[in-house]
Amino acid sequence: MISFEDFVLGDGYPIYLQIIRHIKQGIAAGAIGHQEEVPSRRVLSALLGVNPNTIQKAYHMLEDEGIIVSRSGAKSYTSVDEDTVQHIRRELQAGDTAVWVEAMKRLGLSRDQALGLAADLWEKGPEN
Amino acid sequence: MISFEDFVLGDGYPIYLQIIRHIKQGIAAGAIGHQEEVPSRRVLSALLGVNPNTIQKAYHMLEDEGIIVSRSGAKSYTSVDEDTVQHIRRELQAGDTAVWVEAMKRLGLSRDQALGLAADLWEKGPEN
Amino acid sequence: MISFEDFVLGDGYPIYLQIIRHIKQGIAAGAIGHQEEVPSRRVLSALLGVNPNTIQKAYHMLEDEGIIVSRSGAKSYTSVDEDTVQHIRRELQAGDTAVWVEAMKRLGLSRDQALGLAADLWEKGPEN
């Protein structure tokens, strides 16, 4: 079962995109495998304090990408082959890092200043 | 005059928030100083291909934060004392980096893997 | 035994309401009489290719209207006195016809055009 324990909702970014992202991160990290059970709309909606439809929208888009399969009345399961995992992993790793690098450059930091800041924050974070 | 040359609109994030962020980044980087002229709504609207109302909304929120002062009928100017600059800088640097660090951890990367990836992408980016 | 042979499911109208309507139509037409046996949930479910719960819902509402009586564990039977039959008949005949008349008026047909069209279609229909 996919975990959403430490999931926190961000500011103005659409919730359903955050959920999609969270699941993709889990897949990329290997925490979510093939044919794994996905939390139901209601369960996840109660857990996150979000409307079931918002969950549904996220799941529906993941279904369009072939990452989830849903059958009406039955539970939903992940469907991720190794290629998909690799693709998602690269997409997230490179994408996020590029965004951060770009932001740091705009803030006027040098490469070493930025990496140093990141290294500091890495240690202070919750877990490793 | 504040530059928006390389400004690109992001995915689902509200445009007016992206503009606010862009200006704050310029202030944090020192590229935008005190009493500097802000592009008029019309100019910026044409430059970004965005509706003037959207620009207006961003400027209005920056006014509420005291970062911009508008004298009706005249040009608008920034108003950033040193404390404000420091505050914005920390907020953006630490905030963005914490988000990135968290994302990399979720993706299962080690500290060195993440920093290495960032270092690689740093060189490949547009400018320094 | 109430017949559902030629029952076809309509577009967006709730299935349980269609079932209720079908039974009321049978009663109004005299095809369904007093103390007549109602198909069991299981049988009707299989016959219509519909979930037993949906049948259950329709029957439950008919029970609330006093048109069906169920003795738990035993078969269910209709319970329609003459007044009920009359009431249902009028309701369906007048209601449906008023709706159709209204629709034809909105479509700009004259009385004779509409009646002529109906007369034509009457002959072409399946049975009489």
Added chain:
Amino acid sequence: MISFEDFVLGDGYPIYLQIIRHIKQGIAAGAIGHQEEVPSRRVLSALLGVNPNTIQKAYHMLEDEGIIVSRSGAKSYTSVDEDTVQHIRRELQAGDTAVWVEAMKRLGLSRDQALGLAADLWEKGPEN
């Protein structure tokens, strides 16, 4: 401007389908022509006491059928060539009448009984 003055919401039938139907009826009757202005989401939603999104859904489906054209920020207009009008007219006339005929048959009425009932109700209705 398309009129919704005498529009009344029906029982369990989806509202957006009722709205679609109402507009198609107007087109079939010739009351709605080509390039005619469609009431805005807000106006119609206020008029019918319905949520703007429900109107939007109806309009969106009409747009998919090519009956309406919408441009973001601008008003929406009908787009009905003569072929479309003919097609809609037949669809509604024949469809509705067939449904009514079928219902009357199920209720056990003879052709003449049904037509007589309809003729009676025709006179009693609001306008002609």
Added chain:
DNA sequence: GTGGTCTAGACCACG
């Protein structure tokens, strides 16, 4: 003012 989208809540049909 306009249409487009995101979030929310209730209901229907299914296993």
Added chain:
DNA sequence: GTGGTCTAGACCACT
């Protein structure tokens, strides 16, 4: 219990 759909309200971007 599950997922699917309809209705609702607020917000965003555009004319």
